[in-house]
Amino acid sequence: MNCEIVKDLLPLYIDKCCSAESSAEIEKHLKKCDDCKIILGTMKTDLVSEKDLATPVTPIKPINYLKASLLQTSLLFVSFALITLGVYLEAKTPSGWTNSNYAFSLVVPFAGFMLSLANWHFIRLYNSKKAFSKYSCLITLLIIVLLGLWTGFYYDFSIFDFVKMMFDAGLKDTAEAALFFSSSYIIGLIITPILCLASKLFSAKYADFLGKE
Numbered sequence: 001m002n003c004e005i006v007k008d009l010l011p012l013y014i015d016k017c018c019s020a021e022s023s024a025e026i027e028k029h030l031k032k033c034d035d036c037k038i039i040l041g042t043m044k045t046d047l048v049s050e051k052d053l054a055t056p057v058t059p060i061k062p063i064n065y066l067k068a069s070l071l072q073t074s075l076l077f078v079s080f081a082l083i084t085l086g087v088y089l090e091a092k093t094p095s096g097w098t099n100s101n102y103a104f105s106l107v108v109p110f111a112g113f114m115l116s117l118a119n120w121h122f123i124r125l126y127n128s129k130k131a132f133s134k135y136s137c138l139i140t141l142l143i144i145v146l147l148g149l150w151t152g153f154y155y156d157f158s159i160f161d162f163v164k165m166m167f168d169a170g171l172k173d174t175a176e177a178a179l180f181f182s183s184s185y186i187i188g189l190i191i192t193p194i195l196c197l198a199s200k201l202f203s204a205k206y207a208d209f210l211g212k213e
């Protein structure tokens with residue numbers, strides 16, 4: 001058997017599709033021909049790497065797409081409901097020192113959280129689940145801070161005016177004002193890190209559903 005014939009038969013030999021007679025002939029040739037032995041080695045390596053490439057990626061079950069979508073929709077809905085509640089309560093608040101209470105405690109944090117959900121559509125751009133959840137958390141914080149600053153300008157919020165108002169008002173009113181005013185700000189300050197953490201956890205869950213490693 002010459003080299004050309006052996007080369008032609010090698011793929012069949014590797015796949016064990018040769019007759020016993022041909023296999024024996026090929027093996028006999030390979031023992032004395034280094035060129036063909038090298039070619040056999042190369043062909044085997046190529047086959048292995050082709051198999052590696054063909055390893056199927058575990059497909060995402062349709063139910064998991066549904067779960068991911070439901071998670072995002074629920075969060076969107078809850079945020080929207082709380083923003084609406086905040087806007088409603090804020091609109092009912094008479095102008096004066098109580099103005100902007102609900103804007104800071106409800107509208108701003110949940111609007112920031114809701115807007116940060118848009119980032120979830122870009123999950124493919126992140127190279128890992130960890131990076132995705134970390135940036136989701138940071139984006140939530142960034143949007144809440146920006147919205148908070150904008151709301152502060154909108155309401156012309158000034159701590160000095162507030163202190164002046166406290167002095168102008170009677171002691172009883174001041175105590176009430178201080179209590180109401182500070183508590184709603186504190187709520188906003190407490191809700192913000194909670195929402196950032198929620199953003200981190202829920203985005204990781206979302207990534208899990210979509211099979212992101």
Ligand SMILES: [Zn+2]
Pocket residue numbers: 002003004006029033035036
């Ligand atoms: Zn040969």
